[in-house]
Amino acid sequence: MTGKRRWTWLLGVLAMAAGFxxxxxxxxxxxxxxxxxxxxxxxTLRAVLDTIDYLDPxxxxxxxxxxxxxxVYETLLTYRHxxxxxxxxxxxxxxxxxxxxxxxxxxxxxxxxxxxxxxxxAPVKASDFKWAIKRGFLAxxxxxxxxxDIAGAExxxxxxxxxxxxxxxxxxxxxRTITVKLVSPRGDFLTILALLFAAPVPGNTGPEIQNGSxxxxxxxxxxxxxxxxxxxxxxxxxxxxxxxxxRGTPNRVEVSLIGDANTATQKVSSGxxxxxxxxxxxxxxxxxxxxxxxxxxxxxxxxYFWMNIREAPFNKLKVRQAVNMAINRKSMQTxxxxxxxxxxxxxxxxxxxxxxxxxxxxxxxxxxxxxxNQAGAKGAAVKVWTRQVxxxxxxxxxxxxxxxxxxxxxxxxxxxxxxxxxxxxxxNTHAQTGWARWLEDYPHPLDWFDVLLNGERIxxxxxxxxxxxxxxxxxxxxxxxxxAPVLTPSVNKRWAAVEKQIMQQAPWAPWSxxxxxxxxxxxxxxIHIQRLYGIDLARLCRK
Amino acid sequence: MAEPATDLTPLGDNAALLAAEEHEVxxxxxxxxxxxxxxLRRNYVALFSLGVFLLIVIACCLAPVYARHxxxxxxxxxxxxxxxxxxxxxxxxxxGGSYYDAKTNTFxxxxxxxxGPTWWHAHGRFVLGADSLGRDVAVRMxxxxxxxxxxxxxxxxxxxxxxxxxxxxxxxxxxxxxWIISRxxxxxxxxxxxxxxxxxxxxLQVNGFHHFxxxxxxxxxxxxxxxxxYVLIPYIGRPLRGQILSLREKEFIEASVGQxxxxxxIMFSDLLPNVASTALVxxxxxxxxxxxxxAGLSYLGAGVQPPEPSWGNLIADGQDHxxxxxxxxIIPGLAVVxxxxxxxxxxxxxxxxxxxxxxxxxxx
Numbered sequence: 001m002t003g004k005r006r007w008t009w010l011l012g013v014l015a016m017a018a019g020f021x022x023x024x025x026x027x028x029x030x031x032x033x034x035x036x037x038x039x040x041x042x043x044t045l046r047a048v049l050d051t052i053d054y055l056d057p058x059x060x061x062x063x064x065x066x067x068x069x070x071x072v073y074e075t076l077l078t079y080r081h082x083x084x085x086x087x088x089x090x091x092x093x094x095x096x097x098x099x100x101x102x103x104x105x106x107x108x109x110x111x112x113x114x115x116x117x118x119x120x121x122a123p124v125k126a127s128d129f130k131w132a133i134k135r136g137f138l139a140x141x142x143x144x145x146x147x148x149d150i151a152g153a154e155x156x157x158x159x160x161x162x163x164x165x166x167x168x169x170x171x172x173x174x175x176r177t178i179t180v181k182l183v184s185p186r187g188d189f190l191t192i193l194a195l196l197f198a199a200p201v202p203g204n205t206g207p208e209i210q211n212g213s214x215x216x217x218x219x220x221x222x223x224x225x226x227x228x229x230x231x232x233x234x235x236x237x238x239x240x241x242x243x244x245x246x247r248g249t250p251n252r253v254e255v256s257l258i259g260d261a262n263t264a265t266q267k268v269s270s271g272x273x274x275x276x277x278x279x280x281x282x283x284x285x286x287x288x289x290x291x292x293x294x295x296x297x298x299x300x301x302x303x304y305f306w307m308n309i310r311e312a313p314f315n316k317l318k319v320r321q322a323v324n325m326a327i328n329r330k331s332m333q334t335x336x337x338x339x340x341x342x343x344x345x346x347x348x349x350x351x352x353x354x355x356x357x358x359x360x361x362x363x364x365x366x367x368x369x370x371x372x373n374q375a376g377a378k379g380a381a382v383k384v385w386t387r388q389v390x391x392x393x394x395x396x397x398x399x400x401x402x403x404x405x406x407x408x409x410x411x412x413x414x415x416x417x418x419x420x421x422x423x424x425x426x427x428n429t430h431a432q433t434g435w436a437r438w439l440e441d442y443p444h445p446l447d448w449f450d451v452l453l454n455g456e457r458i459x460x461x462x463x464x465x466x467x468x469x470x471x472x473x474x475x476x477x478x479x480x481x482x483x484a485p486v487l488t489p490s491v492n493k494r495w496a497a498v499e500k501q502i503m504q505q506a507p508w509a510p511w512s513x514x515x516x517x518x519x520x521x522x523x524x525x526x527i528h529i530q531r532l533y534g535i536d537l538a539r540l541c542r543k
Numbered sequence: 544m545a546e547p548a549t550d551l552t553p554l555g556d557n558a559a560l561l562a563a564e565e566h567e568v569x570x571x572x573x574x575x576x577x578x579x580x581x582x583l584r585r586n587y588v589a590l591f592s593l594g595v596f597l598l599i600v601i602a603c604c605l606a607p608v609y610a611r612h613x614x615x616x617x618x619x620x621x622x623x624x625x626x627x628x629x630x631x632x633x634x635x636x637x638x639g640g641s642y643y644d645a646k647t648n649t650f651x652x653x654x655x656x657x658x659g660p661t662w663w664h665a666h667g668r669f670v671l672g673a674d675s676l677g678r679d680v681a682v683r684m685x686x687x688x689x690x691x692x693x694x695x696x697x698x699x700x701x702x703x704x705x706x707x708x709x710x711x712x713x714x715x716x717x718x719x720x721x722w723i724i725s726r727x728x729x730x731x732x733x734x735x736x737x738x739x740x741x742x743x744x745x746x747l748q749v750n751g752f753h754h755f756x757x758x759x760x761x762x763x764x765x766x767x768x769x770x771x772x773y774v775l776i777p778y779i780g781r782p783l784r785g786q787i788l789s790l791r792e793k794e795f796i797e798a799s800v801g802q803x804x805x806x807x808x809i810m811f812s813d814l815l816p817n818v819a820s821t822a823l824v825x826x827x828x829x830x831x832x833x834x835x836x837x838a839g840l841s842y843l844g845a846g847v848q849p850p851e852p853s854w855g856n857l858i859a860d861g862q863d864h865x866x867x868x869x870x871x872x873i874i875p876g877l878a879v880v881x882x883x884x885x886x887x888x889x890x891x892x893x894x895x896x897x898x899x900x901x902x903x904x905x906x907x
Contacts, residue, residue, distance in 0.1 A: 262863065282640065282675070283867040286654035296650050331624055335676055338655045339641030388844050390863065397676060397850045401621045413761050414848055415749055423749060515650060 042524075042542045045250035048264045048276040049257055055212040055225055057199040058132060058141040063299075063439060063534065064277065066196055068233065068255065070533040071248055072216035073199035076110050076129065076178070077190055079530065081246055081538050085351070087531035088443040090190055091244040094124065094200065094217060095178075098190075105185030105483065108193075112176040117238035118202060119221035126171040126178050128200035134166060136197055138207035143197030146441075149189070151181040162207070187484045191442035219248045219538070230256045248537035249526075268292055268519050275535065276519045279391065282338020285517065293520040296340065297529050300349040300440040302448075303341075304510040305399055306466040311432045313377035313408070320506035322371035323433075324361035326406045327399070329511045336395045341512040347448055347499050349513045351531065353487055354445045354495035358503055368406045378407040385413050385434030387420035395511075396435045403433075425463040436466055443532065445495040446482060453502055454478045467507035474501050579820070582896040589892020592885040599882050603692055606685035613667035616679050618686035619850040623677030630664040636677040657868050671874055674860060680871065687852035688878060694768045694847065695834035695882075701772035702833070703826045706779035707818075711810040713780075714787025725784070728777035736774050737839050744770045744845035767846040771836050778832075779825045786818050820897035827893055831886035838879050854879045 049068075054060040057073045070078075078093035080086055092098055095110045102108075116124035136144045137153070137160040148154050151168030168181040182189065192198070201214050212225030219241070220233040233253040241247040256273065258264045264278030269291045280288050288294055307314035307323060314320055329343035342350070345358045372378055382403055386396030396412055403410035415423055424431040441447050450457065455470020456479070477498050484491045502508075518535055520527060526541035583589060610617055623637040639656040643649075658673040660680075671680040713724035731739070747766045752759040759765045790796060791814070799809050834854075840846030841855025849856055854875040861872030 262865065281863050282655040283657070283864055284654070285641065285652055287866075289652050294652060296652075328624070333642075334637065334640035334655060335623055339643075339653070340650060342643050393849055394676065397619075398621060400850065401619065411762060412848065412850060413748075414844065416745055416844075419749065 040542050042250040042540055044252045044254060045275065045524075045537070045540065046273045047253060047255045048267050048273045048278065049255055050259055050261070050264065050278050051257060052231075054209060055222055055231060056209050056214060057196045057201060058136040058139055058143070059209050060196065061142040067277075067534045068231070068253075069196050069199075070218070071220045071253075071537050072218045072222060072233065072236075073196055073201075073214075074217040074245060075194050075196060075199045076112075077194040078244065079194065079532050080244065081528075081530060081536055083528050084531065090194060093194070093245065105187075106182045108180045108182075108189065110178040110180075112178070113242075114176070115240070116217060118215035118217055119236040119238055120202075120215040121238055122202055122215065124200060124217055125173045125203065126176050127173055128203055129178050129198070130166065130169045130171050131203045131205070132198055132200050133169060134160065134162070134164070135201065135205065135207050138162065139209065141197060143195060143441075146192045146195060146197060149182050149184065149186050151183050154183075185483045187482055187486075188442065188444040188446045191444050191447075195442060218245070220253065223252075228257055230254065246538040249540045250537060253537065265519060268521055271521055274521050274524050277516065277534070278519070279337065280517050280519060282334075282340075285338055285340075288517070288519055292522055293524060293527060295518045295520065295527050295529065297516045297518050297534060298351065298513075299516060299531065299534075300351045300443065301437060301514055302344065302347060302349055302510050303395070303435075303437045303512040303514060304347075304508045305433060306436050306508055307433045307506070308431060308466065308468050309470075309505075309507055310468045311430055313375065313380040313382070314432060316375045316377060317505065318371045318375035319377050319380075320509075321361065322368040322375070322406055323403065324506050324509045325364045325371070326368035326402045327509055327511055328363050328402075330363075332395065332398060332511050335398055336391050336512070337514060340517060341514040344510050344513050345503065346510060347453065347502060347508065348445060348495075349440075352443070352445065354492040354499075356496035356499070358500060360500075360503055361506070361509075365405065372407045380408050382408045382410040382432050383413050384410050385415065385420075385424050385431050387417050387435070388414050389417055392435045399435070422462060424466050425459075425461065427460040427463070431466070434466070440532070444487070445498075446478075449474075449478050449495070449498060449502075450482065453507070469502070469505070469507035471501070471505060474498055477501075575820075579896040583892060586892040586895065589889050589896075592888035592892070595885040596882065596889060599688065599878070599885070600692060603685055603688035606682070606689050609685055610679075610682045614670070614679050614682045615668065616682055618683045618852055619678065621676050621678060622673065625677065627658065627661070627665050627668055629658075629661045629669075634658055636669070636673045637675065654867070657864070659868065660870060672868065672870055674871055675864060680857075680874065683852040683857060684854075684874060684878065687854050687857050687875060688882075690764060690847050690851060690853040691834055691837055691841075691855070691879070691882075693764060694771065694837040694853070695830050697768045698771040698775070698833045698837075699826055699830040701769070702775045702829060703779055703822060705772070706776045706783060706825075707815070707822055709776070710780045710783035710787055710818075711814060714784045714791055715806060715810050715814060717788070717791070721784075721788075724780075728781050728784075731774060732777045732781070734774075736836060737843075740767075740770050740774050740836060740840055741843055741845045743773070744840055748845065748848065762848040762851075764847055764851070767837055767840055771833050771840070775829060775833065775836070779822070779829060783818055783822060783825075786821060787814055790814055790817050824890060824894040824897060827886060827890035831883040831890065834879065834886070835883055 049064045052065040052068070053062045054065055055069065057069060060066060060069055074093045076093055076095040077090050077098070080089045080091050090098070094112055094116060096113050099108045099110045112124065112126055118124060133147055136147065137157050144157065148157060150166060152166045153168060156164055156166045170179040171177070200217065205214055211227070212222035212231055215221060216236060219236055219239045221236045223232045223234045225231040235251055258267070261278040261281055264276040265280050265284055265288055267273040268276045269288060307320045309315055333339050333341040333343060345361055346355060348355045384396050384400045384403065386392045393414060400410045400412045423429050424434055438448065438452060451464050453465060453469050455465070455475045458465050458468060458470060477494065481491065481494055523543050524540060525543040526539050528536045528539040530536045616622065625636050626633045627636060636658045637655065639653050641650050641652045644651050657675055658669055660672040661669045663670060669679050671684060674680055674683065709724050713721040744767060747770065748761050751761040751763065796809060796813055799813050837846050837853065838855035838858065841853040842859045846855055847853035857875035858872050861875065864871050
């Protein structure tokens with residue numbers, strides 16, 4: 001290479017380097033600018049929820065209440081603030097790390113993080129966890145059934161007193177340690193501890209229901225609560241964000257409770273609210289989409305019709321199979337929620353690793369009629385039960401017409417929302433068939449099969465197994481799988497086999513995995529959905 | 544008021560002539576019913592209202608005929624996946640809607656479209672359009688009207704019957720029977736009608752009524768019918784009792800008592816005819832009131848139970864689609880307004896005809 005050429009080559013390299021540097025700088029600048037725009041603080045978020053039940057961690061049992069409370073009450077373990085399946089991963093919450101579990105799967109040891117404080121400034125003690133569990137039993141909270149496997153909890157539940165003891169929970173406030181002992185191993189116990197029912201509350205909290213007045217440990221606390229109208233969440237100044245629990249982006253969240261979906265949707269469309277979780281009426285969905293951000297939230301849920309295998313004519317397998325074949329699941333998605341759902345014949349929703357799509361009952365009305373005739377059930381009187389909620393009535397009305405079309409003589413009984421499940425779950429009601437849905441409490445197949453279809457868990461009152469389904473083989477397999485602590489591929493396969501066994505007996509006619517529309521104004525960006533709890537306040541931003 | 548005897552000939556001396564004249568010109572006796580009818584037939588607005596009401600009743604009674612021979616469907620038959628030829632073009636009864644696209648693993652969001660009124664361009668099918676489940680709105684409107692009228696008129700009969708009987712017993716007997724019945728009236732009166740009806744209706748909708756040899760299944764139309772009858776009893780019973788208490792002191796009752804007439808005879812032969820006109824006016828007004836109460840109850844889910852239609856639950860179903868398919872709520876709403884208005888105007892006319900001085904009104 002000559003000297004001139006060398007200089008030319010060197011200048012060329014320098015020019016390229018300079019150009020590359022400028023490109024990188026420009027990209028970085030653009031990135032920074034973009035980042036700045038994306039993280040613009042949200043100030044006050046005006047949200048509209050359709051309803052909540054309670055704002056008390058030991059009592060609340062609805063998705064809407066949990067969405068709010070997930071940001072107020074932290075549990076020993078919690079879930080990651082990420083989209084998609086990663087949101088099912090358990091991470092330390094108030095605990096310093098994931099617990100150590102004994103070899104026999106019965107003893108769990110936790111240590112609380114240092115310097116934890118409630119929103120009133122009081123320190124969080126290890127004994128507060130024990131009090132939360134005891135408080136659940138004392139107040140007959142809706143989630144106490146999850147904790148009866150703790151040693152001594154069953155006995156405590158029979159005669160709960162504030163001074164009584166659950167020997168299976170050993171706490172040391174000085175060392176910040178919590179040890180939980182179970183009577184038998186339980187594969188889903190960590191997810192059960194992550195439920196809000198187990199969120200520590202100050203030891204001086206009375207057992208009575210206290211909506212929004214219990215100090216929290218999360219990024220927010222409830223500043224006010226006006227029953228059935230509204231509540232406000234504001235930042236908790238004592239909260240310290242960490243790797244797994246970030247700070248929320250809104251300074252303040254004002255929540256209005258509006259039951260009418262049309263009104264709730266209109267509030268967002270007209271800019272009076274930033275967000276609504278109301279079920280947008282199917283004929284307004286396109287309009288809503290054009291006026292705001294419509295985000296579809298896929299949660300783990302299954303909508304189904306149960307058939308009581310103890311009651312005629314559903315005590316005959318052919319009748320149950322006929323019903324499964326007669327339901328036009330695709331058509332139902334449109335009729336009930338404007339198409340925002342996926343047809344299913346599975347118990348488990350498709351978000352589960354144990355899910356294996358079943359197609360045992362293709363739509364065939366003629367075959368269904370034939371099966372009813374073969375079973376000798378033609379003209380049999382059937383009472384279809386449902387609850388007084390718009391989508392449930394629509395679905396049950398369609399179901400009733402299906403039963404009539406295959407030769408049964410079906411009538412509809414609609415019960416008030418508040419008494420529906422207790423009525424159909426009572427053995428004396430002798431409910432034959434009806435509408436039901438299940439939304440996951442925690443991401444584990446046991447939350448479905450053990451609660452809803454394990455014959456050994458049937459009770460005469462408050463029974464969740466509305467089909468009164470029991471099968472020795474299935475029950476035994478569920479009991480064995482209960483002990484498996486980790487959902488390995490082989491465990492998942494076994495769950496899928498259990499599901500197929502059950503659906504071959506057709507105690508249910510599952511028909512939909514619904515997606516929920518979440519509706520935002522166009523000014524709201526960075527919309528992320530945590531699979532279990534919904535819209536993530538930690539990542540919202542204003543455009 | 545009697546006709547003025549302006550054409551009477553002065554009396555002469557001749558008895559025969561007098562008799563002849565009397566034979567030619569007679570003072571015609573007018574019964575109170577005839578006089579009331581004369582007054583009523585001059586009230587064209589009331590008669591027109593009665594005509595409208597009767598027209599609605601006839602139309603609703605013909606619901607099965609319309610459904611079978613014109614619309615060719617039942618009130619609860621779902622046609623969501625069918626197509627209908629409207630003015631020669633095929634139209635989906637319930638179409639559109641979002642769907643899951645397996646290729647992209649996302650939902651394609653679209654609105655659901657429901658067939659609107661075809662106004663006789665589809666051979667009598669879906670004249671007033673379809674609802675969100677693809678049922679014929681016109682058929683459901685007529686059947687809904689039939690159910691609403693059944694409840695409205697049926698409960699007016701039951702309510703009036705018990706109110707009259709109780710008022711007669713209380714007003715005639717006085718003393719402790721009057722005290723008990725009056726407190727019973729006060730007790731029901733103390734509750735807001737709709738709240739009480741919702742409470743009783745909701746309770747009965749769970750398990751029905753199975754007492755005293757009476758078996759009413761949950762969801763039966765008898766539940767709203769009986770609930771409305773029950774809660775409105777004092778609204779007729781109390782004013783009637785007051786009127787009977789006053790009549791009880793009149794000479795003709797004392798005369799009957801003096802002649803040894805039995806209490807039952809006095810109640811039903813002497814007192815009842817004297818309050819019959821008031822009871823009749825109340826009956827017409829209470830029909831309108833009952834139809835409104837039924838609509839309210841069904842709207843709130845405590846009346847006629849779906850899928851059976853009634854104007855109240857049709858309004859409730861329609862309100863979810865008020866922006867895109869307003870006819871679903873407006874048409875049954877108009878039907879309720881028209882029926883109640885016509886019955887109220889007729890009731891007022893009847894009151895004016897029977898007793899212009901009376902101030903009969905159903906208030907709750």
